[in-house]
Amino acid sequence: MRPVDLARRHDLSAQAVRNYESAGALPPAERTSAGHRRYTARHARALRAFLSLRRAVGHRAALDLLSTLHGGDLEGALTLLGRAHEQLLRDRTTLTVVERAVGDLEQGEDRGRPPRTLWIGELAARLGLSPATLRHWERFGLLAPSRERVSGHRLYPPSTVHDAELVHLLRRGGHRLGDIAEILGQVRTMGENSSVHTALTASRERVTARGIALLEASAALADHVRDGAASLGR
Structure with a gap:
């Protein structure tokens, strides 16, 4: 799907989705021969998890967790998630x-x-x-x-x-x-x-509300990891 297609699902702009990808909240997108981004279901799962995390713990903490996960550090991401639950x-x-x-x-x-x-x-x-x-x-x-x-x-x-x-x-x-x-x-x-x-x-x-958002984010993150969506260095 195009950036605009993914953005519309969450009432975002296409530029916001591209910015989230650049910051690490989404895994790197594939590119067409013309250089256009092409997103898949794994990007949709990552964005859903990020937005839920942002409601629960704030933008910076959510971005740190997703970028850690997409950087291949699953244990680090799980540690950050555990800290979010502890803070709540x-x-x-x-x-x-x-x-x-x-x-x-x-x-x-x-x-x-x-x-x-x-x-x-x-x-x-x-x-x-x-x-x-x-x-x-x-x-x-x-x-x-x-x-x-x-x-x-x-x-x-x-x-x-x-x-x-x-x-x-x-x-x-x-x-x-x-x-x-x-x-x-x-x-x-x-x-x-x-x-x-x-x-x-x-x-x-x-x-x-933060607790519910963290539950939703945890479920979305579990789907994201289980389906092999993140780059875990395997």
């Missing part, structure tokens, strides 16, 4: 942790514990921790208290109290500080509490 699992696990932690915090607020600005001793007592632990979390970048202008003592506004409670919950769940820093970063990008549930729902939908 980490994202799903992180999202579940955030959902549970936000729910736990809201339950605490419903029990009549509205957050307010606290001194370090007050926050430590509230969490049942030592002030030294809070200072350690601060040095690790998990908390960012303000300072009282005259004395220089630490002050924890409501947003930082929220962070401290979330860190405490995650630490009790056995999470490492490095993992908690990543989770906090995601929570902070969600905005104020009023929009957290909307953001969590949208994040869950994106993760689910």
Whole structure:
């Protein structure tokens, strides 16, 4: 088939298909005597796999995997696919942790514990921790208290109290500080509490869509490899 024939199947331009081939997402096409590209069913399978992978892991990662496969390195391609599944699992696990932690915090607020600005001793007592632990979390970048202008003592506004409670919950769940820093970063990008549930729902939908796309890509890749479509150096 011609580039335009393959492109129409996926609502792409013929130039996009040629670019994907040049980048390694498709195996090299055969050429007619006039130098025109001729694509086959193996190119269609490769393009289907690439587009599914792109929805799941992004353009660069999908291109790396397909170009590795078409370069003859099946083991390398399988390793990259495994990493994509691992990343999706980490994202799903992180999202579940955030959902549970936000729910736990809201339950605490419903029990009549509205957050307010606290001194370090007050926050430590509230969490049942030592002030030294809070200072350690601060040095690790998990908390960012303000300072009282005259004395220089630490002050924890409501947003930082929220962070401290979330860190405490995650630490009790056995999470490492490095993992908690990543989770906090995601929570902070969600905005104020009023929009957290909307953001969590949208994040869950994106993760689910990526999971389905990765399943589709894995199936397409299996067909591609099984039928001997890629150049595996055999």
